[in-house]
Amino acid sequence: MTIAVPPDQFALPESALRGLGTRPFGVYVHVPFCATRCGYCDFNTYTAGELGSGASPGSWLEGLRRELALAAEALGTPPAADTVFVGGGTPSLLGAEGLAAVLGAVRDAFGLAPGAEVTTESNPESTAPEFFAGIRAAGYTRVSLGMQSAAPHVLRVLDRVHTPGRPVRAAREARAAGFEHVNLDLIYGTPGERTEDLEASLAAVLDAGVDHVSAYALIVEEGTALARRVRRGELPAPDDDALAASYELVDRRLNEAGLRWYEVSNWASGPAARCRHNLGYWQGGDWWGAGPGAHGHVGGVRWWNVKHPARYAARLADGGLPVAGHEVLTEADRHLERVLLELRLAEGLPLGVLHDDGRRAAAEAAADGLLDPAARAAGRAVLTDRGRLLADAVVRRLAP
Structure with a gap:
């Protein structure tokens, strides 16, 4: 929101x-x-x-x-x-x-x-x-x-x-x-x-x-x-x-x-x-984004600063943070982001993070050569070489 x-x-x-x-x-x-x-x-x-x-x-x-x-x-x-x-x-x-x-x-x-x-x-x-x-x-x-x-x-x-x-x-x-x-x-x-x-x-x-x-x-x-x-x-x-x-x-x-x-x-x-x-x-850490247009994230809240350096400086001269807006991530948002980001890593994503539909999709993706079958047997979703070329499509399958 x-x-x-x-x-x-x-x-x-x-x-x-x-x-x-x-x-x-x-x-x-x-x-x-x-x-x-x-x-x-x-x-x-x-x-x-x-x-x-x-x-x-x-x-x-x-x-x-x-x-x-x-x-x-x-x-x-x-x-x-x-x-x-x-x-x-x-x-x-x-x-x-x-x-x-x-x-x-x-x-x-x-x-x-x-x-x-x-x-x-x-x-x-x-x-x-x-x-x-x-x-x-x-x-x-x-x-x-x-x-x-x-x-x-x-x-x-x-x-x-x-x-x-x-x-x-x-x-x-x-x-x-x-x-x-x-x-x-x-x-x-x-x-x-x-x-x-x-x-x-x-x-x-x-x-x-x-x-x-x-x-x-x-x-x-x-x-x-x-x-x-x-x-x-x-x-x-x-x-x-x-x-x-x-x-x-x-x-x-x-x-x-x-x-x-x-x-x-x-x-x-x-x-x-x-x-x-x-x-x-x-990996879902926290960071403060400082400077014009910078984005930050702490504990499921994301915000972004005003963009132009003159407006940025003016906001701070007035004594306030230069925040233009923020959003509170829902559980569904955080789930999607975790799948989207962790799946891009060589260590992949724990299958336990996925919903039932996602785990079934992971089995299909492994059969299609997009996820490593050995890693899946060990409880993780790890992209194959071919899967890396289609990473965004794999994410859509695992987190519809």
Whole structure:
């Protein structure tokens, strides 16, 4: 049930706060700034020209500090953050000093649990050896770099601006600065991408020596420049069969290099290399989402912030949380989300979570080669290689 409330009236119910700290707790910080807008991106981001004079990184950071302080009050006795993820947008545009200030604000409000994972996304073009050394000294433990492709013509379709080879060099610089955990992002299925282009991208990723890779099929999101080009017939829409073949190629090459899938779109060299923050999402943990447009979740209550940085800062200057709306998840909502998210994991979902119809559907899915029969016999629903290609369809069968 979605409930729109004035920001000064948003409060988490006691039922949501019950058990806080017994589940993983993370903090997500959204940095809404980008140097340029990528044609495929529908995230809540703004270039300097789009912001005008009503917002700036300085006013955003001041607002962030206020929001995190109010968040700690809203949670009562907040747990220390097990994970922190600074995403965007382009967090690296803040520089090492700005990102150190962000982490300092999280520490001041919540504290960090021993061994906390602290990740920031970064655009390779706004990084340098000094940047990585600075954020490592500030307490960041993990870096996620946007690469998308090694093929210049593919990057042009995506409106990505990269110096050739820069993502690989940035990954090596991060490792040289002491980061054990470095991720590179790939997008496959861009119009005009050939098999040899994807092979070259995968070779570059593996040459960088990273311990984590995220690879996503291109989705043409409504309202983006890419969607307008597809609608005008300038570019073809991604082909489902080609996307499936690309996914299989990604999985095969990463497996050969010792990177194993642990979530449908994520591969890691071992358990320690997995992104703990994202696992918190997939396993039903709690997190506070801070920043313009950020979403949070605690104990079955989900909320989202106002989107524009100027409005975000104004709400906080008035003394209230910048919440635009929230919803209380029903038992049916939570059941569906658990099936949807946990089924994407390599460990799968306990069959006991499913209703009777879902367990019967799981037996049929196993017979159809979509779920692992051995895992099912052991009481779990685990996607097969073919099942991963049809994960959304499997979810619809198990949680109709």
